[in-house]
Amino acid sequence: MFRRPERTGGGWTGTGDLSLVDDTVKAQVKEATDIAETASRYLRLKKSGKGYAALCPFHREKTPSFHINTQGQYYHCFGCGKSGDVFSLVMEMEGLTFVEALAALAARAGIDIRKGRSDEEVEQARRIAGAKGSLYKMMGEADAFFRSMLFRDAGAEALKYARKRGFTGETLEKFGIGYAPASWEALREHLNRKGVNDKWLESAGRGSARISSSPS
Ligand SMILES: [Zn+2]
Known part of the structure; x- marks a missing residue:
């Protein structure tokens, strides 16, 4: 959960x-x-x-x-x-x-800072660097999303459970505890609003698989 x-x-x-x-x-x-x-x-x-x-x-x-x-x-x-x-x-x-x-x-x-890499290879290195940056940003957005869900209607039950178990607001914050809804539709919409498009989410592969995995 x-x-x-x-x-x-x-x-x-x-x-x-x-x-x-x-x-x-x-x-x-x-x-x-x-x-x-x-x-x-x-x-x-x-x-x-x-x-x-x-x-x-x-x-x-x-x-x-x-x-x-x-x-x-x-x-x-x-x-x-x-x-x-x-x-x-x-x-x-x-x-x-x-x-x-x-x-x-x-x-x-006369130093070749491309280290003999072709235009294509340099371009690919740039793309990978850009994608890594985007993935990191996306995971940060997802993290913030899960945290905020805990305090919305969808997370009400989870929050009640957490409070019963003695989690204070401070503990929830400190450990970055959030709530992941069973469907990842809401997260996808949230990320879309933050400028992450579906195509990118699909191509991110590993990242999207992690997000879409059902909550434990
Ligand atoms: Zn001077």
Whole structure:
């Protein structure tokens, strides 16, 4: 009678573009890129100590307080406090997202962030990432639905039973206890309203099977 749908894909960001990127790729691009060389595309650099100085692109100034540390491969402005690495520099200067900046730097360095994957394979990785994100969201919606059912007419009997067994409102909340009606029609309608269409529910297969399984 009581159930809580399992959550899947914990920690998944659902950002399809990230399917192209992992820490190895990021490290590889950083290794192959020099922050001073990159900065020199946007700024006039002057040798200063062990690195370079320039007029800060992030605030107005007449004397350079924007410093590039070539050893640490980072920048810091002593005037406005902005600092970061080569990725944030390109993001800021060109108004790009992290993935876009990484892709641009990788291209310059001749690194294939697709790891030899074809357009099709990249597209498939994106689709899978998107589907995982949707499934996770759907399970969350289903969870909320089952919980709310406990406090509706359909769940009245179940709630009475739970109260008799000594479940307080706090316990119900803490353990995410809900009520699953015998028919999954109501859930399907609820998910439809949340933008999950039947076709998607069918293609989700495993997910829909779990939802349609009759309550124990
Ligand atoms: Zn500055």
